[in-house]
Amino acid sequence: MASTAELEKIVSQVRRDIVRQVHAVNSGHPGGSLGCTEYFVSLYFEIMKHTASKFSMDGINEDVFFLSNGHISPVFYSVLAHSGYFPVKELATFRKLNSRLQGHPTTHEHLPGVRIASGSLGQGLSVAIGAALAKKLNKDNSMVYTLHGDGELQEGQIWEAAMYAAAKKVDNIISTVDMNGQQIDGSTEQVLPMGSLRAKFEAFGWDVLDLDKGNDIAAVVATLQKAKEHTGKGKPVMILMKTEMGNGVDFMMGSHKWHGVAPNDEQLAQALNQNAETLGDY
Amino acid sequence: MxxxxxxxxxxxxxxxxxxxxxxxxxxxxxxxxxxxxxxxxxxxxxxxxxxxxxxxxxxxxxxxxxxxxxxxxxxxxxxxxxxxxxxxxxxxxxxxxxxxxxxxxxxxxxxxxxxxxxxxxxxxxxxxxxxxxxxxxxxxxxxxxxxxxxxxxxxxxxxxxxxxxxxxxxxxxxNFTPSDQKFEIGKAVMLNEGTDVTIFATGHLVWKAIEAGEQLAAKGISAEIINIHTIKPLDNSAVLASVKKTRCVVTAEEHQMNGGLGDSIAQLLARELPTPIEMVAVNDSFGESGTPDQLMTKYRLDAINIVDAVNKVIKRK
Missing domain, CATH: 3.40.50.970 (Thiamin diphosphate (ThDP)-binding fold, Pyr/PP domains)
Structure with a gap:
């Protein structure tokens, strides 16, 4: 078990990696990535049973993760690299020609740690259900994790999948929705209010957990641990995780404006000043 | 035949x-x-x-x-x-x-x-x-x-x-193909060797191509008939070998002309061996209600339409 202080050190480095990746190519999605940093660090360094050095597509007897909102690839890549899936220095190739680190994650370039292409929203939950069903057929008791954006829930396929997972008792899956309340055109409330997501998922038959402090690493770890205890009981498990978009970089916090915009040189320096180099920059 | x-x-x-x-x-x-x-x-x-x-x-x-x-x-x-x-x-x-x-x-x-x-x-x-x-x-x-x-x-x-x-x-x-015939992905099946024209057909149009071949034989036209069961990857060498011999082509499929088998064969021939080609397919149209036979007739996907296309393409040689 890693201590909270150890996990926070990783969080700080991952935040640096996110803004540096996006700055270097003047493109990418820093806001959602920063907001989900604690979630990713908790998952890969504390919660999931996985061996980075022995990555295989099938993930037999390992926990597997699917990123459905693929645009937050900077945080995914940084955490995969620091977990040992590929060299950290490869983060310097993010979004560049001939890179395995495509703008949105893909299996097409054979980057270890990625098991599905994502980016076109709404597809990851269905894929995760398939992987969870394969685990059941293989008598594999390990877990399937997914992450989704809240705006992503406006895609209809999510609700097809939500209906199926509950109806067919896919209870080896822990999904999380990043409730940062923002999407490209504004807040979710402005663009398309979704009402009570708890009520919706409960009505669909999910076991729903709230995580009000999605940027508090201890709270994230505790909720994911609790979610594990809720699996295997006939219901899929959903964590509604409140985060702040852009968390950790003060001028990016709480606004949709940093959804898909890169910081300039000065803004990068400011962002790096707020997040200490703890594991060494790539 | x-x-x-x-x-x-x-x-x-x-x-x-x-x-x-x-x-x-x-x-x-x-x-x-x-x-x-x-x-x-x-x-x-x-x-x-x-x-x-x-x-x-x-x-x-x-x-x-x-x-x-x-x-x-x-x-x-x-x-x-x-x-x-x-x-x-x-x-x-x-x-x-x-x-x-x-x-x-x-x-x-x-x-x-x-x-x-x-x-x-x-x-x-x-x-x-x-x-x-x-x-x-x-x-x-x-x-x-x-x-x-x-x-x-x-x-x-x-x-x-x-x-x-x-x-x-x-x-x-x-149901005419042998029950023990091995299926090889990407390998065209030669149904009838001929010299005057090649008919490339797929799906339900394969049997109609055989019927057309019989009608053509009765009139002294020797049609080579090839079943293209795999549209992609296309069996380029089988297509080219046949067309080198017959020098004209009819394609037949239950599909739009745009994007179908005829389009794949035309692309190949345009690059490798420009050849007169006629396509029996639906031409930029939706279908409608009716019996299958009525629809195949109305949308010109019958054996007679293949025969007509052969007669037309042979004149273009």
Whole structure:
């Protein structure tokens, strides 16, 4: 078990990696990535049973993760690299020609740690259900994790999948929705209010957990641990995780404006000043 | 003209069902998914014999494609089943991202393709599916001609590692290919050697090409007839070898002219061996309600239309 202080050190480095990746190519999605940093660090360094050095597509007897909102690839890549899936220095190739680190994650370039292409929203939950069903057929008791954006829930396929997972008792899956309340055109409330997501998922038959402090690493770890205890009981498990978009970089916090915009040189320096180099920059 | 006979007419979808059933017994990794059309797709036997490996997803095709992609992670070989329209156009982005671009070993099995779906009309009669699927990088596209060949194709694609689109249909058609004929993906089947024209046909139009060949032979025209069951990858060497000999071509398919078999052959010939070509296909039109036979006649997909196309193309040599 890693201590909270150890996990926070990783969080700080991952935040640096996110803004540096996006700055270097003047493109990418820093806001959602920063907001989900604690979630990713908790998952890969504390919660999931996985061996980075022995990555295989099938993930037999390992926990597997699917990123459905693929645009937050900077945080995914940084955490995969620091977990040992590929060299950290490869983060310097993010979004560049001939890179395995495509703008949105893909299996097409054979980057270890990625098991599905994502980016076109709404597809990851269905894929995760398939992987969870394969685990059941293989008598594999390990877990399937997914992450989704809240705006992503406006895609209809999510609700097809939500209906199926509950109806067919896919209870080896822990999904999380990043409730940062923002999407490209504004807040979710402005663009398309979704009402009570708890009520919706409960009505669909999910076991729903709230995580009000999605940027508090201890709270994230505790909720994911609790979610594990809720699996295997006939219901899929959903964590509604409140985060702040852009968390950790003060001028990016709480606004949709940093959804898909890169910081300039000065803004990068400011962002790096707020997040200490703890594991060494790539 | 080589003589082809058949003892019975059978539907190609039943060939799929029979092949899937056999795979269920021989390959424990084969799983099947269906979007509320188990009976129409003839997947009942598999569902009954292997309930743990059969997934009824309800009327939710996008979810079905995603679940199928996920099932490959863990070593399963998923076969999805629904109508061709709902197997392709309805779920194009799901197939593109979660299956084709992700390189997943999913077999998309599509029934009721084309006009021969009949009375349900144009909402269900997809004539664009071959084009949609063949444009996806890495996608294998197969359109077998009868029960036996569809059964053999179903069994063969399980052994191919990668995404496949398998297209078949609703009506009964002459079952004439040998039941023991091996199905080789990407390998054209020579049905009749000829010298005056090559007819490349796929799916339900293969039998009509044989009928056309008999009518042409009676008038002294020697037609080479080749069954292109695999649209992609196209058997380029078989096409070129035949066309070098006959120097003119007719293609025949139950599909739009845009994006279909004729389009694939025309592309190849334009690059390698420019040759006069006529296409028997639906020309930029939707279908409508009617019996399969009425529709094939109205939309000019009968043997006589192949004969007319041959007469036209021979004059262009």
């Amino acid at each position: 080589k003589k082809y006979t058949f003892t019975e007419k059978k539907d190609t979808r039943s060939g799929f069902g029979a092949g899937l059933s056999e795979l269920g017994k021989s390959n424990p990794n084969v799983v099947a998914l269906c979007a509320d059309l188990t009976g129409s797709l003839k997947m009942d036997a598999f569902a009954k014999d292997h309930p743990e490996r059969f997934f009824q997803v309800g009327i939710a095709e996008a979810n079905m494609i995603g679940i199928a992609a996920g099932l490959t992670i863990g070593g399963k070989i998923p076969f999805t089943g629904t109508f061709a329209n709902f197997s392709t156009g309805r779920v194009y982005d799901q197939i593109r991202q979660s299956v084709a671009y992700s390189g997943k070993n999913v077999k998309i099995c599509a029934s009721h393709a084309g006009l021969t779906l009949g009375e349900d009309g144009a909402t269900h009669q997809i004539l664009e599916d071959l084009g949609l699927m063949k444009m996806l990088p890495g996608m294998v596209v197969i359109n077998p001609c009868d029960f036996n060949q569809t059964k053999a194709a179903t069994i063969a694609i399980a052994a191919h590692d990668g995404p496949v689109y398998l297209r078949f249909g609703r009506p009964t058609v002459p």
